[in-house]
Amino acid sequence: MAKVKDDKKKKAKSKDKAAKKDKGTKPAGKAPLKVSPLAPASFPDMPVIDGVRFAAGEAGVRYLNRTDVMLAEIAAGAAIAGVFTRSATRSAAVLDGQAKLAALPGKSKKGFAIVVNSGNANTFTGARGASDVALISEAAAAALKIPAAHVFTSSTGVIGEPLPADKITTILPVLADGLDAGKAAVAARAIMTTDTFPKGAVATLEIEGKPVKIAGFAKGSGMIAPDMATMLGYIFTDAAVTPGALQAMLQAATNRSFNAVTVDSDTSTSDTVLLAATGKAGNTPIASGRSAEGRAFAKALGAVMRDLALQIVRDGEGATKLVEVQVTGAKSARDADRVARAIANSPLVKTAIAGQDPNWGRIVMAVGKSGAAADRDLLTIRFGDLVVAEKGWRSESYSEAECAAYMKGQELLIGVDLGLGRGTATVWTCDLTHAYIDINADYRS
Amino acid sequence: MAKVKDDKKKKAKSKDKAAKKDKGTKPAGKAPLKVSPLAPASFPDMPVIDGVRFAAGEAGVRYLNRTDVMLAEIAAGAAIAGVFTRSATRSAAVLDGQAKLAALPGKSKKGFAIVVNSGNANTFTGARGASDVALISEAAAAALKIPAAHVFTSSTGVIGEPLPADKITTILPVLADGLDAGKAAVAARAIMTTDTFPKGAVATLEIEGKPVKIAGFAKGSGMIAPDMATMLGYIFTDAAVTPGALQAMLQAATNRSFNAVTVDSDTSTSDTVLLAATGKAGNTPIASGRSAEGRAFAKALGAVMRDLALQIVRDGEGATKLVEVQVTGAKSARDADRVARAIANSPLVKTAIAGQDPNWGRIVMAVGKSGAAADRDLLTIRFGDLVVAEKGWRSESYSEAECAAYMKGQELLIGVDLGLGRGTATVWTCDLTHAYIDINADYRS
CATH class of the missing domain: 3.10.20.340 (ArgJ beta chain, C-terminal domain)
Known part of the structure; x- marks a missing residue:
């Protein structure tokens, strides 16, 4: 049997002071936004998910003096699932991610990478947008020694400006050298745009007596009326789950979490949620959301996703309620x-x-x-x-x-x-x- | 042949100073709203429409020191047409008006009346809402010696408060005594809520060599995403038009005018547009919008309705563009x-x-x-x-x-x-x- 615990509530200690001081959420030259009065008491302690490492750095894509690129590395043997915006004008990264996910068997012996930049959405940037995604994918692939087809990218920020991809490709080898399993909180902060606090959620459960962890982070506070997924969300687990079951559980949970929130009825061109399961917990791979283990996992996954979705509403632009x-x-x-x-x-x-x-x-x-x-x-x-x-x-x-x-x-x-x-x-x-x-x-x- | 002239542009003279000073648009105790920067230069000179008379008075439904009830009397022999909101929670007056219009042959040997109050929408007021409409209809019918089934009412303002119908029934005989063909501008002002200026539009054309006039007024500035009609609009013509053609031309013009504007995507529970044709111009009754005369009339009607609809956007709550x-x-x-x-x-x-x-x-x-x-x-x-x-x-x-x-x-x-x-x-x-x-x-x- 499996039990769900909400680590966030348990481990919350104090207001995240770093969030309050963060000036990085502003475009260069603007006054910082005040932290939402609805912000949770703290960013949760993010547990290490065996098989996942993070890094973030300052590439200067648009913002100054803050991290704006994050790299996540997912170990060989993991399964990955994704949901994306249904916007007819979706971004270059979303089109690329959808194509890559469709072409993958879903589980890779080579592992995956996720690269996210804030400050520029690389949307409505024509053929150059697609080639910029390719440049970034190739740079991450080279740094991590995996195929470029296994690199998923997201870009969030202003629409219609050319992405300075060279700033990102330059920093990727440095980030690859600094990858660290304990850096999820740093990664969560690098993907923020008009967010006033970083958003994270954690759940733990037991499957076949083995402890299993789920940890995720997300960003978003405006242009929020997700249609399939929200702005950006990344969720990681050490559970073993088959690719088909992982995708099905992600889709079902999306409808009751990210797709059930709205800040301003405006649907982003970049909405993406990726879920990676490394299998390092050692359980028999979950092959269906309908088995006892599948139901327990889906419930814990749903709690993490709902928590993240509500944090996005809590950070809705200008929100006080x-x-x-x-x-x-x-x-x-x-x-x-x-x-x-x-x-x-x-x-x-x-x-x-x-x-x-x-x-x-x-x-x-x-x-x-x-x-x-x-x-x-x-x-x-x-x-x-x-x-x-x-x-x-x-x-x-x-x-x-x-x-x-x-x-x-x-x-x-x-x-x-x-x-x-x-x-x-x-x-x-x-x-x-x-x-x-x-x-x-x-x-x- | 028929020619369309836009009297409004021709006759506009000076900023309507009365509108700028109007404190009546405010609920009691509130500072007056500033006139929209997008307001037209003036309220048009409203021509007399033979067969139509107006009156307005201060009933104190909600507002103090301003007119809030208007009465329009339409002479025997007129045809009338109407379009209403498709909201599933429409007001008592809309439900009553739809029922009356469906039951009428469309043209009455006894004439019609329209009673409108501002300050209270009489919406979501249960059985009492319907009985208040009946009381008002009967009071107007008695004052004008026409059947209550020929009295159309509208109510606009706050939703969910009981309507003080007695204040309206008390004032109706006084208004009936003061009916005057030259008082359209006074009537236009009495139906305002958060409007910052009264809205009127006029067109003239010739049919069979006879001069024909169309004059209308409307109100609305918030809860504007009309679905079938806008907040409230009343249009009068001395043309002779058969009831079927009048309704068809009203519906067609509504889609390209009131239904094509949006202030805030919120659809009112009270949207109503009524169009009355007195036939006093003496033309052969227009029986179809497809004849040469019908096309000319429909074009002029469309111009008046589009003008009114755009004035509603110009008075969109808070609008500067x-x-x-x-x-x-x-x-x-x-x-x-x-x-x-x-x-x-x-x-x-x-x-x-x-x-x-x-x-x-x-x-x-x-x-x-x-x-x-x-x-x-x-x-x-x-x-x-x-x-x-x-x-x-x-x-x-x-x-x-x-x-x-x-x-x-x-x-x-x-x-x-x-x-x-x-x-x-x-x-x-x-x-x-x-x-x-x-x-x-x-x-x-």
Whole structure:
């Protein structure tokens, strides 16, 4: 049997002071962004995953005085799985990663590498974008003595600017020399753009009596309405999992984690999540998410991915509130998802939350515009445990004072029951504040 | 033959000073909103439409010291047409109006009335909402000696609060006594909520040598992503038009006017546009939009409705820029519409415009997330006449300085050609600024 532990909660000790001081999240010449008030207490202690090593360095792609390239090396024998944005204008690195993943048997006797740069998305950069990805892949392959087809790259940052690939290829041999199994936290920091804190999550479980670890990190705080995966996420485990089972479990968990969060309804061109399983834990390879071991692993993987996804919402650009939208009683799961997203993406709902206004009328509006089947007289709306509307009318127990007090909280629940069927959905979002506009009205200039 | 003249442009004289001083647009106790910098130079001279009279008064529904109820009386023999929101949580007045319109032959020997209140949307107010509509309809019917089934009502303002219908029924006999064919401008002002200026538009044409007039007014500035019609619009003509042709022409023009604007992607529960044709111009009744007369009338009607729709965007909450998104070369009209709306509703595009940043990478992102067929290497993006991106790459002629200068304009054009087919769409929107958040973070409190 397998047990899931959330190491993060257990090991959290103190506010990550380094995150608070980090000036590296700003484009050169700008004032640093304040750490989100919703940031977790600390970055988790990232355990060593046997078979994975990290390094990060300062290449100066766009930012000054901060790390902006990370290299991860995954030992021979590992399986790898990936999910990518479904954007029609996806980046050169995403197109390359999808092609490489499709061509691989999924498990390599030669090992893999992941190279990520921040500051430039290498998106809408034509044929040069693709050749820059090839240059970076070849440089990493040469440094690690693996095939270039086993190197996955991601680029995140401004769209439409040529990537200074030479800055990255120059630093890769130095990073290869400095690879270290204990440097996951350093790697997590190098992939940040407008993030105000690095995002990591950890779980441990036992399979066949053997301890198994899962550790991952992610970035993202704007252009967040992932469609298949979020901005960037990298998850590592020492479990032995077959490539097919790994890919299936990654896809299923993505839908309930990265695909269930939205900051601003804008879907990135670079969304990528990669999951590598080194097999060093020594368990019999998990061949299906439906076996007892597979279910236990999928549950722990899901917890790590949901944790990372929620950290992205907690770092939503300008966010001051973390909001869970729970929809029940819809005619179908699809309808529930539509309603949840209509609420979570509504600028009027999000500004009301920013203003701590229990403006449930805007939730009625969002339900109405969602396109899902809805009946006014069967609809129930809750803020936390407070029923605000039911039976087509403001609830008899409605108290403006109670609701206003509830809205002052930092973590809010909006519950909507449609009273029509068994479809449910949960989506997480944040509020829409002045800081979102400050960050985005002059990001590029 | 028929000629279309745009009276508004011809007769515009001076800034409407009354609008600038209007404190009535504010909920009680709030500072007045500044008039939008995109407001037209003046409210047009509204011509008398033979067979239509207006009145407005102060009922104190929610606002103090301003008119908040308007009454329009339409003479016996008129035809009437209407389009309404498709929201699943539409208001009591919309449900009532849809039922009445469906039950009418469309043309009445008894005439019609329209009653509109601002300050309260009478939405999500259960059975009481419907009975309040009935009370108001009956009061207007009694005052004007017409059947209650011929009275159309609209309510706009806060959602979920009971409507103080008695305040409206009390004032209706007074308004009936004060009806005046010259009071359209007064009526236009009474229906405003967060609008910073009243919105009117006029066209004249000749049919069979007879002068025909079309005059309309509208309100709306937030919760604007109309789906069938916008917030509220009322259009009057003295043309003779059969009910079927009137409804068909209204629906067609709605798709290219009110349904083609978006302020914040949020669809109102109260959207209603009514069009009344009194027939007093004496022309042979227009029985089809396809005849020469029908085409001329439809063109003039379309011009009035587009003018009103654009005024709503010009008064978009917090707007400082009016943006036309023109999509061409899509695989289908539906795909073109998807791309145009994805751009027009993207918070990242809208904040970049607010910041006067020619951030075309975000347009690439919005095209990618729209769900429409797109090929990076065939995509062309323009700001006005400046080609910024083509052939999967930043344009060779791209000049950051030129684009930045263009973005400082108050009226902007974003052109996207997908290079795939013949589908086109045009959508109008505005930028997303701090003022939108100021207005909406505490609208209700």
